[in-house]
Amino acid sequence: MAESILHLSDGDRLEALQIGAQELGRPANLLEKDLWVVWCLGVLFDSRFATDLTFKGGTSLSKAYKLINRFSEDIDLTYDIRRLIPEMTDKHGEIPPTQSQQRKWTDEVKARLPQWIEKEIAPLLDEALATEGIQAGIEIDNEAPASLRLHYPAISQGQGYVKPAVLLEFGGRSTGEPHEPIEVRCDLELISDRLVGLTFPRARPSVMSLVRTSWEKATAAHVYCVQNRLRGERYARHWYDLAAIYQSTHRNAVLAGSDVAKRVADHKSMFFAEKDIDGGKIDYHAAVTGALRIVPEGEARRLLEEDYGAMEAEGILPSDAPSFDELMAVCWAMQEEANARAA
Numbered sequence: 001m002a003e004s005i006l007h008l009s010d011g012d013r014l015e016a017l018q019i020g021a022q023e024l025g026r027p028a029n030l031l032e033k034d035l036w037v038v039w040c041l042g043v044l045f046d047s048r049f050a051t052d053l054t055f056k057g058g059t060s061l062s063k064a065y066k067l068i069n070r071f072s073e074d075i076d077l078t079y080d081i082r083r084l085i086p087e088m089t090d091k092h093g094e095i096p097p098t099q100s101q102q103r104k105w106t107d108e109v110k111a112r113l114p115q116w117i118e119k120e121i122a123p124l125l126d127e128a129l130a131t132e133g134i135q136a137g138i139e140i141d142n143e144a145p146a147s148l149r150l151h152y153p154a155i156s157q158g159q160g161y162v163k164p165a166v167l168l169e170f171g172g173r174s175t176g177e178p179h180e181p182i183e184v185r186c187d188l189e190l191i192s193d194r195l196v197g198l199t200f201p202r203a204r205p206s207v208m209s210l211v212r213t214s215w216e217k218a219t220a221a222h223v224y225c226v227q228n229r230l231r232g233e234r235y236a237r238h239w240y241d242l243a244a245i246y247q248s249t250h251r252n253a254v255l256a257g258s259d260v261a262k263r264v265a266d267h268k269s270m271f272f273a274e275k276d277i278d279g280g281k282i283d284y285h286a287a288v289t290g291a292l293r294i295v296p297e298g299e300a301r302r303l304l305e306e307d308y309g310a311m312e313a314e315g316i317l318p319s320d321a322p323s324f325d326e327l328m329a330v331c332w333a334m335q336e337e338a339n340a341r342a343a
Contacts, residue, residue: 002199005035005188006134010155016195017156020188027315028156029164030071031187036136036152036166038063038186040075041203043128049120054078054176056208056216058241064182064207068244069318070237070311074167078176078208081105084112094175095270102270106173113172114145121170122148139165146170162314173271178209178260211257214245215264218338221294221331222287226276228300236308240317242294243330246337255341261288290342294335295328 005016017028024031037059044053057076061067082089085108088096096102122138125148129136137151147169154164186200208216217238224235245254265284274282287293296304305324311317322330 002197004132005195005198005200006039006132008198014155016188016198019194020191023191023194024187025319026071026187029154029162030073030315032154032156033073033152033162033164033166034071034187035201036150037073037075038184038203039201040125040150040166040168041184041205042201043125044077044121045203045205047124049079049124050206052080052083053206054080054174054179054208055205056176056213058217058237060205060207060213061210061241061244063184064205065210067210067248067250068241070240070321071162071316072237073162073316074169077168077170078174079113079116079170079172080175081109081173082175084109084116084172095266099270106271109172110146113170114140116172117146117148117170121168125150144169146172162316174267176206176208178212179206180209181205182207209260210245210250211254211260212264214242214250214254215257215261215288217242217245218292218294219264219268219284219287222284222292223274223282224304225293225296225300226282227274228277228296228298234307234311234316236304236311237316239294239304239327239331240308240311240321242334243322243327246330246334255338258288258342264288288342290339292335292338292342295332301328 005013008016014028017031020026020031021028041055044050055064055075055077057072057074058068059072059075062070062072081094085105088105088108092101096105118140122140125138135153139149139151141147141149147167149165149167151165181204184203184205188195189200192198192200221238221242245251262285265288268284276282283291308324308327312321
């Protein structure tokens with residue numbers, strides 16, 4: 001009878017991970033974390049909340065669309081704003097009519113989302129762990145109450161850059177649309193012929209469209225370029241992802257997706273207003289209609305290059321990843337083409 005890889009003894013599971021590392025060329029600790037990423041997605045999208053959740057971000061690009069070959073370790077999710085604050089969205093849809101209403105909507109989302117996570121999602125994961133007899137822990141971060149972490153009993157170690165915990169980050173200010181269901185499997189399942197008799201976590205999440213994810217990332221990169229401010233570790237992932245998108249068969253669909261780009265600009269202008277380095281308001285609509293900047297300069301470029309190097313050192317990027325200068329060259333081409341098309 002087949003056995004779940006998560007139910008193996010530590011020694012047997014470590015052996016399976018080491019085989020995977022040798023066959024797939026990816027560190028064992030990343031393959032181990034990948035198991036837990038897919039397990040979490042499986043629990044969430046097999047629950048009563050599945051129709052109201054959308055899986056998005058870089059991990060969706062690697063696990064669902066198979067578009068990027070870097071390891072993406074966190075799970076970004078949107079809980080449909082229409083479910084969270086229905087009494088507000090029933091009248092106006094997903095975008096509030098005024099900036100004043102936006103503040104009210106945001107305050108309600110910030111109040112209700114952590115409560116929903118604590119009362120519904122944390123118990124859901126705890127129950128799934130108990131049902132499967134898995135020893136792992138769920139933690140809600142008091143400093144980031146819209147997130148929770150699943151701490152799993154790691155049996156393989158890296159260099160410390162990748163922690164043995166899956167971060168689930170929830171947002172509640174969007175519908176997550178457009179989206180579509182896509183099957184997600186663990187990387188180790190690629191060598192199931194070498195790991196006979198084992199089963200692996202699977203999931204079928206509703207995944208944000210590639211076009212919307214691309215414009216979400218492009219506008220995030222734009223904000224960085226006009227602010228010259230690095231927002232934490234691994235931020236260079238956005239540029240790696242943008243380059244992969246631009247060099248893929250999806251390039252034309254993304255650059256031609258002006259309707260989705262406008263939707264992103266509408267949403268960010270209302271809910272994620274930002275200021276540039278001089279204190280002026282960042283114009284997202286200008287960014288998606290001919291004034292996009294995704295190639296940083298000066299100190300911003302240097303900081304981004306350092307972050308990219310740290311990702312390379314930990315094995316998060318594949319062995320054939322482009323150099324930082326090559327990456328910037330691709331992003332420059334994407335920037336120029338996007339702006340030329342929109343002009």
